[in-house]
Amino acid sequence: MAAVSQVLKRSFSSSSPMAGAIKNVTVIGGGLMGSGIAQIAAAAGQKVVLVETNEKLLQGANSRINESLKRVAKKQFKENPSAGESFVQETMGRISGTTNPSEGAASADLIVEAIVENMGIKQKLFATLDEAAPKHTIFASNTSSLSITEIASQCQRKDKFGGLHFFNPVPVMKLLEVVRTNDTSDETYKKMMEWGQEVGKTCITCKDTPGFVVNRLLVPQLAEAIRMLERGDASPRDIDTAMKLGAGHPMGPFELADYVGHDTTKFIIDGWHEKMPENPLFKPSELLNKMVKEGKLGVKSGEGFYSYKKK
Numbered sequence: 390m391a392a393v394s395q396v397l398k399r400s401f402s403s404s405s406p407m408a409g410a411i412k413n414v415t416v417i418g419g420g421l422m423g424s425g426i427a428q429i430a431a432a433a434g435q436k437v438v439l440v441e442t443n444e445k446l447l448q449g450a451n452s453r454i455n456e457s458l459k460r461v462a463k464k465q466f467k468e469n470p471s472a473g474e475s476f477v478q479e480t481m482g483r484i485s486g487t488t489n490p491s492e493g494a495a496s497a498d499l500i501v502e503a504i505v506e507n508m509g510i511k512q513k514l515f516a517t518l519d520e521a522a523p524k525h526t527i528f529a530s531n532t533s534s535l536s537i538t539e540i541a542s543q544c545q546r547k548d549k550f551g552g553l554h555f556f557n558p559v560p561v562m563k564l565l566e567v568v569r570t571n572d573t574s575d576e577t578y579k580k581m582m583e584w585g586q587e588v589g590k591t592c593i594t595c596k597d598t599p600g601f602v603v604n605r606l607l608v609p610q611l612a613e614a615i616r617m618l619e620r621g622d623a624s625p626r627d628i629d630t631a632m633k634l635g636a637g638h639p640m641g642p643f644e645l646a647d648y649v650g651h652d653t654t655k656f657i658i659d660g661w662h663e664k665m666p667e668n669p670l671f672k673p674s675e676l677l678n679k680m681v682k683e684g685k686l687g688v689k690s691g692e693g694f695y696s697y698k699k700k
């Protein structure tokens with residue numbers, strides 16, 4: 390695909406960063422979250438390098454971003470489709486790709502990591518990046534449930550390390566949780582807050598506690614909905630209808646659990662249960678375990694509490 394390889398050509402900026410300003414962003418992991426983060430940074434005028442493990446995944450991320458930008462353009466440039474097309478092309482033109490994390494880190498003012506939710510893999514990646522990135526580069530993780538302090542533990546630059554936790558779908562959800570550890574400097578925190586606003590998000594400040602704010606409240610609610618179903622109190626459809634019409638939620642808990650992915654929810658609950666076994670909110674669910682074992686992961690696998698298979 391000529392267009393894809395053009396967009397993905399390695400086009401690193403050689404200009405040195407302006408004092409204080411984040412102009413070059415590197416996003417590691419081009420999956421569901423990373424592609425959204427790359428998209429909004431590029432749409433805000435920043436140069437973005439996207440890092441994936443192979444060219445095929447880079448191309449997949451590229452297509453996802455392109456499709457999502459078209460949805461944004463359709464809405465923002467309703468009266469002027471050709472301006473919408475230019476917006477999509479210009480934004481895509483600010484995104485380049487690489488499969489080499491060290492190469493990706495070389496020109497970054499900010500690195501946002503959105504790879505698999507695994508402590509060891511994240512720590513190893515950041516240790517590599519710490520060697521490769523310029524001294525001023527800020528490191529951030531988009532982890533849903535892991536401790537930022539632990540992720541940063543192999544790095545020298547603990548003062549330039551924090552959490553930037555986005556929500557799915559990134560281009561639509563307005564919130565960004567900015568996480569400070571005990572080591573995050575005031576300057577790093579301030580730059581993360583400013584950058585979050587630049588990419589169009591409303592930022593809140595969180596401590597480095599399990600699940601920060603949203604997931605600490607949301608995940609126990611999803612788990613309780615599953616327990617409600619296990620007890621036979623009501624059906625998924627009725628519980629979802631209840632929470633949408635009775636509590637004003639955009640999605641019911643089963644729709645949302647299918648949307649987030651049951652592997653992700655199980656991973657979060659199991660991790661917290663291991664750390665806090667006395668807390669009944671994090672008690673593992675037999676039903677959730679069974680669904681994950683059977684590969685019923687939700688929207689991404691075509692089946693969860695509901696079916697998403699194309700008929």
Ligand SMILES: CC(=O)CC(=O)SCCNC(=O)CCNC(=O)[C@H](O)C(C)(C)COP(=O)(O)OP(=O)(O)OC[C@H]1O[C@@H](n2cnc3c(N)ncnc32)[C@H](O)[C@@H]1OP(=O)(O)O
Nearest residue numbers: 457460461464533555556557558560561562604639640649
């Ligand atoms: C696990 C974690 O660590 C943290 C998490 O992320 S937890 C999960 C957080 N996310 C949520 O809670 C999502 C809750 N759900 C919602 O807010 C909504 O259902 C939703 C935004 C996902 C979809 O909304 P919807 O009205 O049902 O569907 P839809 O009409 O397709 O989309 C709504 C708008 O968003 C846009 N949109 C949706 N997905 C998009 C995407 N990926 N890119 C760009 N635009 C998108 C659509 O174009 C549409 O725009 P208009 O209203 O202007 O037409």
Ligand SMILES: NC(=O)C1=CN([C@@H]2O[C@H](COP(=O)(O)OP(=O)(O)OC[C@H]3O[C@@H](n4cnc5c(N)ncnc54)[C@H](O)[C@@H]3O)[C@@H](O)[C@H]2O)C=CC1
Nearest residue numbers: 418419420421422423440441442503504505506532533557
């Ligand atoms: N799915 C969700 O709703 C949310 C997820 N998160 C967090 O964001 C992170 C990513 O989650 P998703 O995007 O859902 O996962 P995903 O599985 O869609 O994407 C992860 C991507 O990272 C790539 N990757 C893995 N190791 C890599 C490496 N060493 N270098 C470069 N790329 C690598 C994979 O190839 C994959 O494409 C996780 O930490 C998750 O907890 C945060 C908010 C919401």
